[in-house]
Amino acid sequence: MTAEFTDDLRQAYVVAKNEIKKFFRGKKILIFGLLVLAIVLLQTIVPIVSNSSYGSKDNLLESFVSFAILLVELAGVLFTATSLVSEFEERTALVLFTKPIKKWSIFIGKLMASMMAVGAFILIYYVYAAILTFTEPGSFSTGAFVQSLALAFCAVFGVCGVSMLFGSFAKKGSTASILTLVFFVLLIGLISGLLQTFAHIDTWWSINDAPGYLGYVFTGIRPEVIDVSPYVVDVAITTADIIRAGAVLVLWGVITNIAAFFIFRRRDF
Amino acid sequence: MTSEYPIEFVSLRKEFGSFVAVNDLSLQIKKNSFTGLLGPNGAGKSTSLKILTHLIHATSGEAYINGYEVDKNPKQALQGVGTVVETPEFYGYLSPNETFRYIGEIFGMKRESIQSQTSEILEKVKMADWADKKIGTFSKGMRQRISIGLSLLNDPSVIILDEPTSGLDPRGMAEMREILKNIRNDNNNLTILMSSHMMHEVSDLCDRIAMINHGTLLLNDDFENVISDSDTRVVIVRPLETPNDDMLDKIGRLSNVVSAERMGGEINVRMKGGNEEMAALFRQIAALDFPVCGMSESANALEDKYLSLIKESR
Incomplete structure (x- = not known):
């Protein structure tokens, strides 16, 4: 490792530190915190109010982690998508x-900051879910929990990459956020759905499909839509390929981050 | 690229679609000079400086700072450089102290060095009382002073200023000029390149002039040469009493004076010659039998030169 490369990394760390300061001193963190709190409270309180329970520790974890990707995508929209474009829009690039x-130090710094901030939220969310499992019967699947958490971090990388890509060319932060939101909520889901319905293609490579494994790891199975007709949806149950899901998410992250950087x-x- | 010219543009060209903003610009900025880059709006001044500060990429050609090509080695090129491009916005959630710390850390400066330099610089730009307030609440003038101050962090050898007084009120402009003068007086080993279209500002601060129009260099010379090359220079004389015909007549008969005209409470004296002739004229006017409370050179000579060159280049 050359001295110059080490210095580039040091500068990336300085940029990341400032970016995290920006996140925590901004208003977006409040919005995001409230959304996370709402999701957590709903999942905690609704079973209590309805005098019911998740039935097992794994069921509780599966239910909680199925919302994790939503949080990651929301964080991508709120923080990551605006990270690069804000330097142009707010003229701080001057x-x-x-x-x-170097530009790559700025890019890596901003990406790291986003991933660390979102990753920290996800970790807290998982830890909270793990603590809550003490209210449920059954055994705690440590292996599945760790696998799901690792996949969640892969999802953070993938989602941050897509968000950085929109932020790299958008002229305004709001445009980058809307494009990111539309991509995750509408576009990629629509493409996957159409391919599954009309071409019978299994969209395991989709950045919307792979995060499903965050929950599948607790059951070891993955429902795959094989046919959709006006009245019937045929679903095949396949074995959940955790490694492939992780690789898909990482690959999305690598490709989109490289494109965003250039x-x-x-x-x- | 010699150390004689810390800033150098070589056949620089920048196109925005079909519009050519900078056209084959080659320009060398002398070491330890304070060069004013003059040109009308759209002449290519800001574009050239943005290429020089790595904010935009040239279509062709190169820009060098201290021998390093900016586009290929931005980190080395910008190492000893302070910049003020337009009126930059700062991170509103940071105070001046935090901003200086952030940028100081980017430079790789030690914490103690950042702290000591920050206090000294904020004092110099008269922002010490605001060191811990959030920049988001600052006026444009205050932000510009922070910007000038930030350009001094890490003891630069080159400072690049793109219209540093643009958008400021008259008081802000005067304060900014005062700060720039002090910076110049404090350190003669600085090479400063400043774009502007304000003649009096350039006359007041710069010792060299570069003029561009349509992205092409028209002139690059010492201020004195540019002025003496001009047909006439204008001296503004302020008598204590209202100017009368007798005063005009007496001044009009002095050596090197071309004409003397009344302009309100002042007398505009057109003269020929360089600084020595001007100094002699000042002495002669002071020796006349009516009291004079002020004499200064008007920027008109530079303006005349500027306008004639711009007209020729159309």
């Missing part, structure tokens, strides 16, 4: 980009 720092690097102020 301060940062004119300093002796667009950002050549972008004029």
Whole structure:
């Protein structure tokens, strides 16, 4: 590792530190915190109010982690998508980009900050779910829990990559956020659904499909839609391929982050 | 690229679609000079400086700082450089102290060094009382002073200023010029390149002039040469009493004076020659038998030169 490379990494760390400061001093963190709190409270309180329970520790975890991807995507929309574009939109690039720092240090710093912030939320969310399992019967599947958490971190990388990509070319933060939201909520789901319905293609490679494994790891099976007709939806139960799901998410992260970096690097102020 | 010219543009060209903003610009900025980059709106001043500060990419050609090509080695090129491009926005959630710490850490400065330099610089730009307030609440003038201050962090050898007084009120402009003068007086080993279209500002601060129009270099010379090359220079004389015909007549008969005209409470004296002739004229006017409370050179000579060059280049 050369001294210059080490210094580039040091600068990326400085950028990441400032970015995290930005997250925590901004209003978005409040919005996101409230959303997380609402999801957590609903999942905790509804079974109590309805005098019911999840039935087992694994059921509780499966239910909780199925919302984890929603949180990751929300964080991507709120924080990551605006991370790069804000430097152009708020004209702070005039301060940062004119300093002796390479574009890749800025990019890595911002990506790291997003991943650390979102990752921290996810970790807290998982730990909360794990603590809550003490209210349920059955045994705690440590292996499945760790696998699901690892997959969640892979999802953080993938989602951050897609969000960075939109942020690398959008002119405004709001545009980047809307594009990211539309991509995750509408576009990728629509593409997957159409391919499954009309071409009978298993969309295991979709960034919307792979995060399903966050919950599948607790049952070891994955429902696969094989046919949709006006009245019937045929679903095949297949074995959940955890490694493949993780690889899909990481690959989404790698490809989108590389594309985002090259667009950002050549972008004029 | 020699150390004689810390800033150098070589056949620089920048196109925005079909519009050519900078056209084959080659320009060398002398070491330890304070060069004013003049040109009308759309001449390519800001574009050239943005290429120089790695904010945009040239279509072709190169920009160098201290021998490093900015586009290929931005980190090395910008290492000893302070910049003020337009009116930058700062991170509103940070105070000046935190901003200086952030940028100081980017430079790789030690914490103690950042702290000591920050206090000194904020004092210099008259922002010490605001060191811990959030920048988001600052006026444009205050932000510009922070910006100038930030450009001094890490003891730069080169400072690049893109219209540093643009958008400021008259008081803010005067304060900014005062700060820039002090910076210049404090350190003669600084090379400063400042774009502007305010003649009086450039006359007041710069010792060299570069003029561009349509992205092409028209002139790059010492301020004195540019002025003396001009047909006439204008001296503004402020008599204590209202100017009368007798005063005009007496001034009009002095050596090197071309004409003397009344302009309100002042007398505009057009003269030929360089600084020595001007100094002699000042002495002669002071020796006349009516009291004078002020004499200064008007920026008109530079303006005349500027306008004639711009007209020729159309």
